[in-house]
Amino acid sequence: xxxxxFDYQLPxxxxxxxxxxxRDQSRLLILDKASGKIAHKHFFDLxxxxxxxxxxVANNSKVIPARLIGKKITGGTVEIFLSKNIGKVWxxxxxxxxxxxxxxxxxxxxxxxxxxxxxxxxxxxKFNLRGNEFMKEVERIGHVPLPPYIIKNRGQSQELxxxxxxxxxxxxxxxxKGSVAAPTAGLHFTPGLLQKIKAKGVGxxxxxxxxxxxxxxxxxTETIEEHKIHSEYAEVSAELIKKIVATKKRGGRIxxxxxxxxxxxxxxxxxxxxxxxxxxxxxxxxKSKQRSPRSLQSLAMTEGFAGWIDIFIxxxxxxxxxxxxxxxxxxxKSTLLMLVSAFAARPERGRRGKKHIDxxxxxxxxxxxxxxxxxxxxxxx
Numbered sequence: 001x002x003x004x005x006f007d008y009q010l011p012x013x014x015x016x017x018x019x020x021x022x023r024d025q026s027r028l029l030i031l032d033k034a035s036g037k038i039a040h041k042h043f044f045d046l047x048x049x050x051x052x053x054x055x056x057v058a059n060n061s062k063v064i065p066a067r068l069i070g071k072k073i074t075g076g077t078v079e080i081f082l083s084k085n086i087g088k089v090w091x092x093x094x095x096x097x098x099x100x101x102x103x104x105x106x107x108x109x110x111x112x113x114x115x116x117x118x119x120x121x122x123x124x125x126k127f128n129l130r131g132n133e134f135m136k137e138v139e140r141i142g143h144v145p146l147p148p149y150i151i152k153n154r155g156q157s158q159e160l161x162x163x164x165x166x167x168x169x170x171x172x173x174x175x176x177k178g179s180v181a182a183p184t185a186g187l188h189f190t191p192g193l194l195q196k197i198k199a200k201g202v203g204x205x206x207x208x209x210x211x212x213x214x215x216x217x218x219x220x221t222e223t224i225e226e227h228k229i230h231s232e233y234a235e236v237s238a239e240l241i242k243k244i245v246a247t248k249k250r251g252g253r254i255x256x257x258x259x260x261x262x263x264x265x266x267x268x269x270x271x272x273x274x275x276x277x278x279x280x281x282x283x284x285x286x287k288s289k290q291r292s293p294r295s296l297q298s299l300a301m302t303e304g305f306a307g308w309i310d311i312f313i314x315x316x317x318x319x320x321x322x323x324x325x326x327x328x329x330x331x332x333k334s335t336l337l338m339l340v341s342a343f344a345a346r347p348e349r350g351r352r353g354k355k356h357i358d359x360x361x362x363x364x365x366x367x368x369x370x371x372x373x374x375x376x377x378x379x380x381x
Contacts, residue, residue: 016374027376052201053252060206062172065142066180070106178210185258238304253323314338
């Protein structure tokens with residue numbers, strides 16, 4: 001498919017620069033992928049579309065203040081945007097001229113050394129602090145990694161104090177720090193709404209995917225099949241795998257909160273996961289319509305997954321695990337828009353899901369929904 005097929009025009013006024021005053025009072029567009037029918041609700045109405053026995057799966061990764069401002073020893077300001085932790089070094093996006101061997105002073109405690117220039121603004125950076133000591137200093141001096149379009153539309157160069165809380169899900173865990181962008185579909189949930197969901201007999205479970213910039217970097221190839229998505233680190237427990245299998249077995253639905261959760265589940269339940277060098281155990285393909293006791297048992301007895309995933313989902317991908325998807329409205333030509341376009345199709349109709357998404361987005365624009373990270377949500381069922 002062509003990249004141009006995933007373009008659309010959005011009035012700048014519909015780009016949300018702040019979240020709804022109350023998270024669960026944002027708007028919610030319901031898209032029935034079987035019929036293409038659309039309904040307009042509020043996020044707290046999500047409860048009406050969940051059934052006892054369903055399983056909600058969310059990404060509990062916590063966003064770190066990934067924007068660091070430093071100075072060269074020779075003078076000049078440099079912005080270091082943490083992207084991916086690779087052992088003893090970080091892959092970072094750098095704003096400012098740098099060269100291999102250059103030292104950047106980030107704070108009295110923290111210094112960065114440019115190890116390798118990767119191209120397109122990316123470099124490998126080695127810091128003098130590591131582990132908890134590094135993260136403690138980053139949390140002290142770092143800035144919220146808001147998407148550039150939010151800052152631009154606000155007409156100011158800095159984040160608001162409220163962003164520290166707003167750009168974080170209510171269920172993000174301190175022990176799961178590592179995302180450089182929020183899993184934004186989860187921003188609509190409140191503790192009260194989660195409590196009501198559980199009271200209805202719906203399970204709520206968590207996996208971890210540390211969201212990297214690769215999810216949001218623009219696709220530059222004219223045909224989307226040529227695009228290569230960057231890898232991101234994920235963890236899925238054996239207990240969650242067992243619960244997913246058990247839910248499928250009794251006819252319940254797996255409802256993914258966000259595209260990051262969706263990609264993680266689809267990767268882990270796919271033969272692709274067998275390729276990972278950091279696999280702890282084998283996982284087997286699982287197809288909800290053709291499940292066998294043997295494949296179910298194999299999945300249930302795994303030790304979980306921990307490793308890097310790089311699955312790129314676009315039409316006409318056939319989903320193996322996820323039955324319904326809660327998501328935000330995504331940027332034109334983005335890999336996230338491609339994923340939801342694939343999900344909006346009935347399995348037997350392949351690429352036609354894009355027509356449903358095109359219609360839904362145009363209706364959302366007409367109804368003045370708020371778009372992107374701080375914007376409104378969509379439920380595809």
